[in-house]
Amino acid sequence: MTTDAAACTAVDERGPCAAPAEPGAPLRLCTMHLLAAHEWVTSSHGATDVLPGACLACGSRVGVRYPSGWVCAICEWRLGDVPDAELPPPRVDVVYYVRWRERVKIGTSSNPRRRLATIPHDEVLAFERGGRALEQRRHAEFAASRWPGREWFRFDEPLVRHVAELAAGGEDPWNRYDRWRSEELARRS
Numbered sequence: 001m002t003t004d005a006a007a008c009t010a011v012d013e014r015g016p017c018a019a020p021a022e023p024g025a026p027l028r029l030c031t032m033h034l035l036a037a038h039e040w041v042t043s044s045h046g047a048t049d050v051l052p053g054a055c056l057a058c059g060s061r062v063g064v065r066y067p068s069g070w071v072c073a074i075c076e077w078r079l080g081d082v083p084d085a086e087l088p089p090p091r092v093d094v095v096y097y098v099r100w101r102e103r104v105k106i107g108t109s110s111n112p113r114r115r116l117a118t119i120p121h122d123e124v125l126a127f128e129r130g131g132r133a134l135e136q137r138r139h140a141e142f143a144a145s146r147w148p149g150r151e152w153f154r155f156d157e158p159l160v161r162h163v164a165e166l167a168a169g170g171e172d173p174w175n176r177y178d179r180w181r182s183e184e185l186a187r188r189s
Contacts, residue, residue, distance in 0.1 A: 006020070007019070007020065008028065008029050009027075009028045009029065010030070010033040017032075047064065048062065048073055050062065051063035051070060052070070052079070055077050055182075056082060056083055057181065057182040058072060058074050058075040058179070058181065058182055060178070063079060072182070074175045074182075076183075077185070089181075090181050090185045091184070092181050093110045093129070093130060093132075094110075094180075095130050096109060096112050096115070096126075096127055096128075096173075097124075097127075097163050097166070098121035099121060099122050099123045099155060101122065102154065102155055103147065104125065104159055105151050106138050106142070107135065108130070108132055110131075112127065125173070126163050126173050127176055127177050141158075142159050142162075145159055
């Protein structure tokens with residue numbers, strides 16, 4: 001919705017604003033009042049921007065700037081907080097779903113980057129937080145679609161639905177994994 005170029009409709013302690021409204025703005029406000037509204041919104045909701053430096057927890061360069069400081073837009077680690085170098089990296093077990101051609105592998109790893117580097121795949125479909133017990137439950141759940149004796153499954157309707165539920169919201173699986181690692185790191189700090 002855009003407004004016609006007319007007078008700004010803002011009213012402040014000095015009374016109605018007489019400045020012309022910004023052409024094409026979604027609200028009939030002048031530039032000064034649009035900027036004031038923007039500042040007010042970003043003071044509580046933040047503004048997404050490029051981080052001044054890479055996130056120390058996940059390496060992302062995208063952050064959210066608040067008046068109190070920056071947080072990573074991917075893992076929500078506070079910029080400036082330094083992970084304790086004496087602690088081992090956080091362990092986050094995941095069940096992964098990777099597609100290769102018409103098949104999907106359901107496996108588990110505490111280091112999916114290293115594990116998936118060794119597996120032929122076309123696409124990382126989703127991660128689900130959990131270890132061997134969850135992986136075994138998923139293997140049993142989708143047993144009717146399993147290639148005999150393997151961790152590979154036909155990508156049929158029940159598995160498609162499950163992966164879609166895991167991927168709901170469109171978040172990149174790697175961003176979700178990085179956020180889980182950052183959360184674990186934050187719990188220890």
